[in-house]
Amino acid sequence: MNTLCVRFLLTPMYEAVLPQLLALLGEFTPQVEALLPDGALMDVSGARRYFGRSAVELAALIRVRTLALYGVECAIGAGPSPMLARMALRGAAPGVTRAVPEGPDGVREFLADRPVGELPGIGRATARTLCEYGLDSLGKVAAAPLSTLQRLVGARAGRELREKARGIDRTRVVPNSAARSLAVERPFPRDELDPFRHRRALLSGAEELGVRMRGEEQVCRALTLTVRYADRSTTVRTRTLPEPTAHSTALTTAAYRMYEALGLQRARVRAVALRAEGLGPAEHASHQLTFDPADEKARRIEEVADRAREKFGPGAIVPGTLAA
Known part of the structure; x- marks a missing residue:
């Protein structure tokens, strides 16, 4: 061990x-x-x-x-x-x-009955393909002929899949350090099923991240969404942003897209968290001009709102959805 x-x-x-x-x-x-x-x-x-x-x-x-x-x-x-x-x-x-x-027998027993989707690196599409051919557990994948797996998922991927299903892992721990980041968390008072409340929490978190980054004159390159469920399991998704930004609208849009891709129509969610990754100085970031009047208007409103928050406190101005 x-x-x-x-x-x-x-x-x-x-x-x-x-x-x-x-x-x-x-x-x-x-x-x-x-x-x-x-x-x-x-x-x-x-x-x-x-x-x-x-x-x-x-x-x-x-x-x-x-x-x-x-x-x-x-x-x-x-x-x-x-x-x-x-x-x-x-x-x-x-x-x-x-x-x-x-021991080898213990590893084999640990893996045998586990769904293929639990194997790190196996996406939903690959898991769905394997299940369609009856290979819905790691024990079945480990026992399948290599040629069968390679026909289903490709030569290299099939070989790696078979090795992992048999407990063979060639990866190593690579020492690193935590990247500079900012995070916010929005727990729910009870396990929440309502997608509207999920999105409301994401809007609140993205707004807070944007305000904090702009206050520190920082921008982020990526956004990570963590969803924690009632059974204490979690889902983590990261999206690289089109450009480094601290614009609340861009952060909210990225958070909504990651959330929608998860398909959590009936999920009981205990908390959501957003983390702005890869922070850097705003003065070194470039902004692609869009000539979109709505975007320019949103940025001007954001500047005014930031000045109002600085003078009257963080709760002075909030999105209308959060004020309801």
Whole structure:
């Protein structure tokens, strides 16, 4: 068991303590890969020998320290490789470490009955194709002839799919650091089914991000949407923006498109979060002229609204949808 996948629970204080949380993980091993917006991968093969503890014991220590020092709870998946640790994390509740059983037989048993859609790197289209041919579990994919998989998904993809379904993972933990970013979270008072309220929360979050970035004279290059459901599972989507921006309308449009692509008509949503990625100075960003009167008018209104907020407070002007 050489890899841990840690997911920190999103809280209003999460963004501020993210660098400290990653630094805490770095006290156990220098092999830490940040997984924005809310987690990290750790290679603990050296830490196991140094501390004389198993991966599961190290995970328990990490949970205690993050909660005691920063008040942040986390869930952890443990496995022999990054892929298996990520998959173990999917079923881990807050405050729990879920480990892949030891040995080849344990890995085979862990993977056998799992839906193909749970395999990292398998998109919806590929999963749908495999299911149409009866390959709806990883055990069936692992037992299928290589030639069959290659006919369905392509030569290279078929070979990689077969290896992953058999627990063979050639990826490694790549140390990095969390990119400069800003985040907002909108929890619901109860699990929310209404798409209108989902979109209202996204509008509120995008407006706040835009105001904060413009106040700091920053722009972002990408936007990440995190949706947390009633069963504590999450969906994360990232969209690269056409140009670096802090324009609230552009951020809202990107957030709406990511949300609509998820098809959450009957999903019980517990919270949504938006994170502006790849921040940089606004003075170095260029804006493509559109000659669109509506766009220019929106930007002028935004400037006026920002001045009013600066003088009278952040709640002085809000979109009409949020004021209702």
